Amino acid sequence: MSQFKTIDDLDVAGKRVLVRADLNVPMQDGRVTDTTRIDRTVPTINELSNKGAKVIVISHFGRPKGEVVPELSLAPVAKALSLSCGLPVAFATDTIGPRAEMAIAEMHEGDIVMLENLRFHAEEEANDRAFTVTLSNLGDIYVSDAFSCSHRAHASTEGLAHLLPSAAGRLMQVEVESLAKALENPQSPVAAVVGGAKVSTKMEVLGNLSQKVDVLIIGGGMANTFLFAKGIDVGNSLCEKDMAGAAQDILVAAKEAGCDIVLPVDAVVAREFKEGAASEIVALDAIPADAMMLDVGPASVAAVTAKLEQCKTLVWNGPFGAFEIPPFDAGTNAIAQAAARLTRAGTLISVAGGGDTVAALAHAGVSKDFSYISTAGGAFLEWMEGKKLPGVEVLRK
Numbered sequence: 001m002s003q004f005k006t007i008d009d010l011d012v013a014g015k016r017v018l019v020r021a022d023l024n025v026p027m028q029d030g031r032v033t034d035t036t037r038i039d040r041t042v043p044t045i046n047e048l049s050n051k052g053a054k055v056i057v058i059s060h061f062g063r064p065k066g067e068v069v070p071e072l073s074l075a076p077v078a079k080a081l082s083l084s085c086g087l088p089v090a091f092a093t094d095t096i097g098p099r100a101e102m103a104i105a106e107m108h109e110g111d112i113v114m115l116e117n118l119r120f121h122a123e124e125e126a127n128d129r130a131f132t133v134t135l136s137n138l139g140d141i142y143v144s145d146a147f148s149c150s151h152r153a154h155a156s157t158e159g160l161a162h163l164l165p166s167a168a169g170r171l172m173q174v175e176v177e178s179l180a181k182a183l184e185n186p187q188s189p190v191a192a193v194v195g196g197a198k199v200s201t202k203m204e205v206l207g208n209l210s211q212k213v214d215v216l217i218i219g220g221g222m223a224n225t226f227l228f229a230k231g232i233d234v235g236n237s238l239c240e241k242d243m244a245g246a247a248q249d250i251l252v253a254a255k256e257a258g259c260d261i262v263l264p265v266d267a268v269v270a271r272e273f274k275e276g277a278a279s280e281i282v283a284l285d286a287i288p289a290d291a292m293m294l295d296v297g298p299a300s301v302a303a304v305t306a307k308l309e310q311c312k313t314l315v316w317n318g319p320f321g322a323f324e325i326p327p328f329d330a331g332t333n334a335i336a337q338a339a340a341r342l343t344r345a346g347t348l349i350s351v352a353g354g355g356d357t358v359a360a361l362a363h364a365g366v367s368k369d370f371s372y373i374s375t376a377g378g379a380f381l382e383w384m385e386g387k388k389l390p391g392v393e394v395l396r397k
Contacts, residue, residue, distance in 0.1 A: 017054065017139060019057050023041070027077075043171070049112055056139055067120065069120070081114065095124075124156060150392045151382045178372035182372075194209065195332075218262065225241070225243050232284050236291055260307075266284065267282055268321065268327070314339055333363070354374075
């Protein structure tokens with residue numbers, strides 16, 4: 001993170017600090033049901049408050065498309081943030097204008113105020129210059145703590161950094177440092193696990209990783225498309241047959257780059273996709289025509305585990321099978337537990353991210369054991385694709 005300013009580089013006492021957080025949290029009946037994203041930004045907010053800043057928290061929530069949508073108000077999130085911080089959090093009923101200005105004018109050192117949903121103003125997503133200037137006038141310093149929104153060049157994620165002294169918050173800092181360890185300057189050999197249902201959504205990820213990592217392990221439904229491209233009859237399995245040519249291209253490019261692609265060598269198949277469905281373990285040349293592959297088998301688990309034992313760095317995105325439904329969670333669970341064991345032993349740096357990945361690793365009981373798990377979805381994928389993220393680039397010195 002040396003090329004970034006962090007909170008350590010700022011003198012915040014008495015200053016109005018605009019903190020862009022990602023508080024787009026799940027909500028039911030006006031209550032926050034999962035506070036993970038809130039909890040992760042608390043260290044930044046509390047540190048700034050303790051240093052005497054006037055902390056002004058800004059975030060989007062949902063997709064109101066520039067309209068005021070009462071059920072997408074951040075008011076309940078302000079209450080949840082107050083509980084997580086252990087400090088009072090005042091709430092301003094607009095993002096800019098007299099109500100926001102008044103709430104900020106009444107602040108003392110150490111106070112925290114949350115402004116209303118940024119996306120109630122269409123100019124936020126348009127990165128409108130006049131709106132960004134108005135927003136910047138509410139603060140003296142800008143701190144970005146929203147890595148998960150950094151793939152979007154919006155007013156609050158990118159525009160503000162051009163107008164105010166800027167720095168990365170603690171969550172942004174740890175996120176970027178962890179990701180750099182995994183792909184930018186990793187300890188090799190480096191392995192990547194890419195799973196999930198469809199190859200078509202992860203072509204750019206696979207293309208980028210095949211040129212960067214030593215071992216590329218492909219799981220989930222997308223592995224079926226690769227197996228089909230290699231001439232294996234995948235029966236009734238999920239398979240994007242029209243992507244076979246693209247899969248073939250990746251196999252060739254990886255081979256030329258000296259990247260070892262690891263595909264399943266056996267499968268757990270079933271005739272129906274439901275909990276407790278009758279299933280069997282079969283070799284790849286024995287997949288029944290009316291059955292579908294829903295998980296990798298024990299030989300595949302052993303092969304992947306053996307590869308991980310030879311690696312020093314692991315990047316993980318996506319499950320190996322239909323992990324939401326037992327018994328088709330066994331492969332993902334076993335490989336995740338192997339990665340966790342190697343991380344605990346100090347032989348592997350493991351970084352994971354993406355929505356279904358976070359859920360799969362939690363289900364496998366290893367959330368605490370990985371070196372770092374990113375809650376970012378789209379931003380994590382774009383980073384894996386090798387793209388520059390506007391909200392990160394703008395913070396570079």
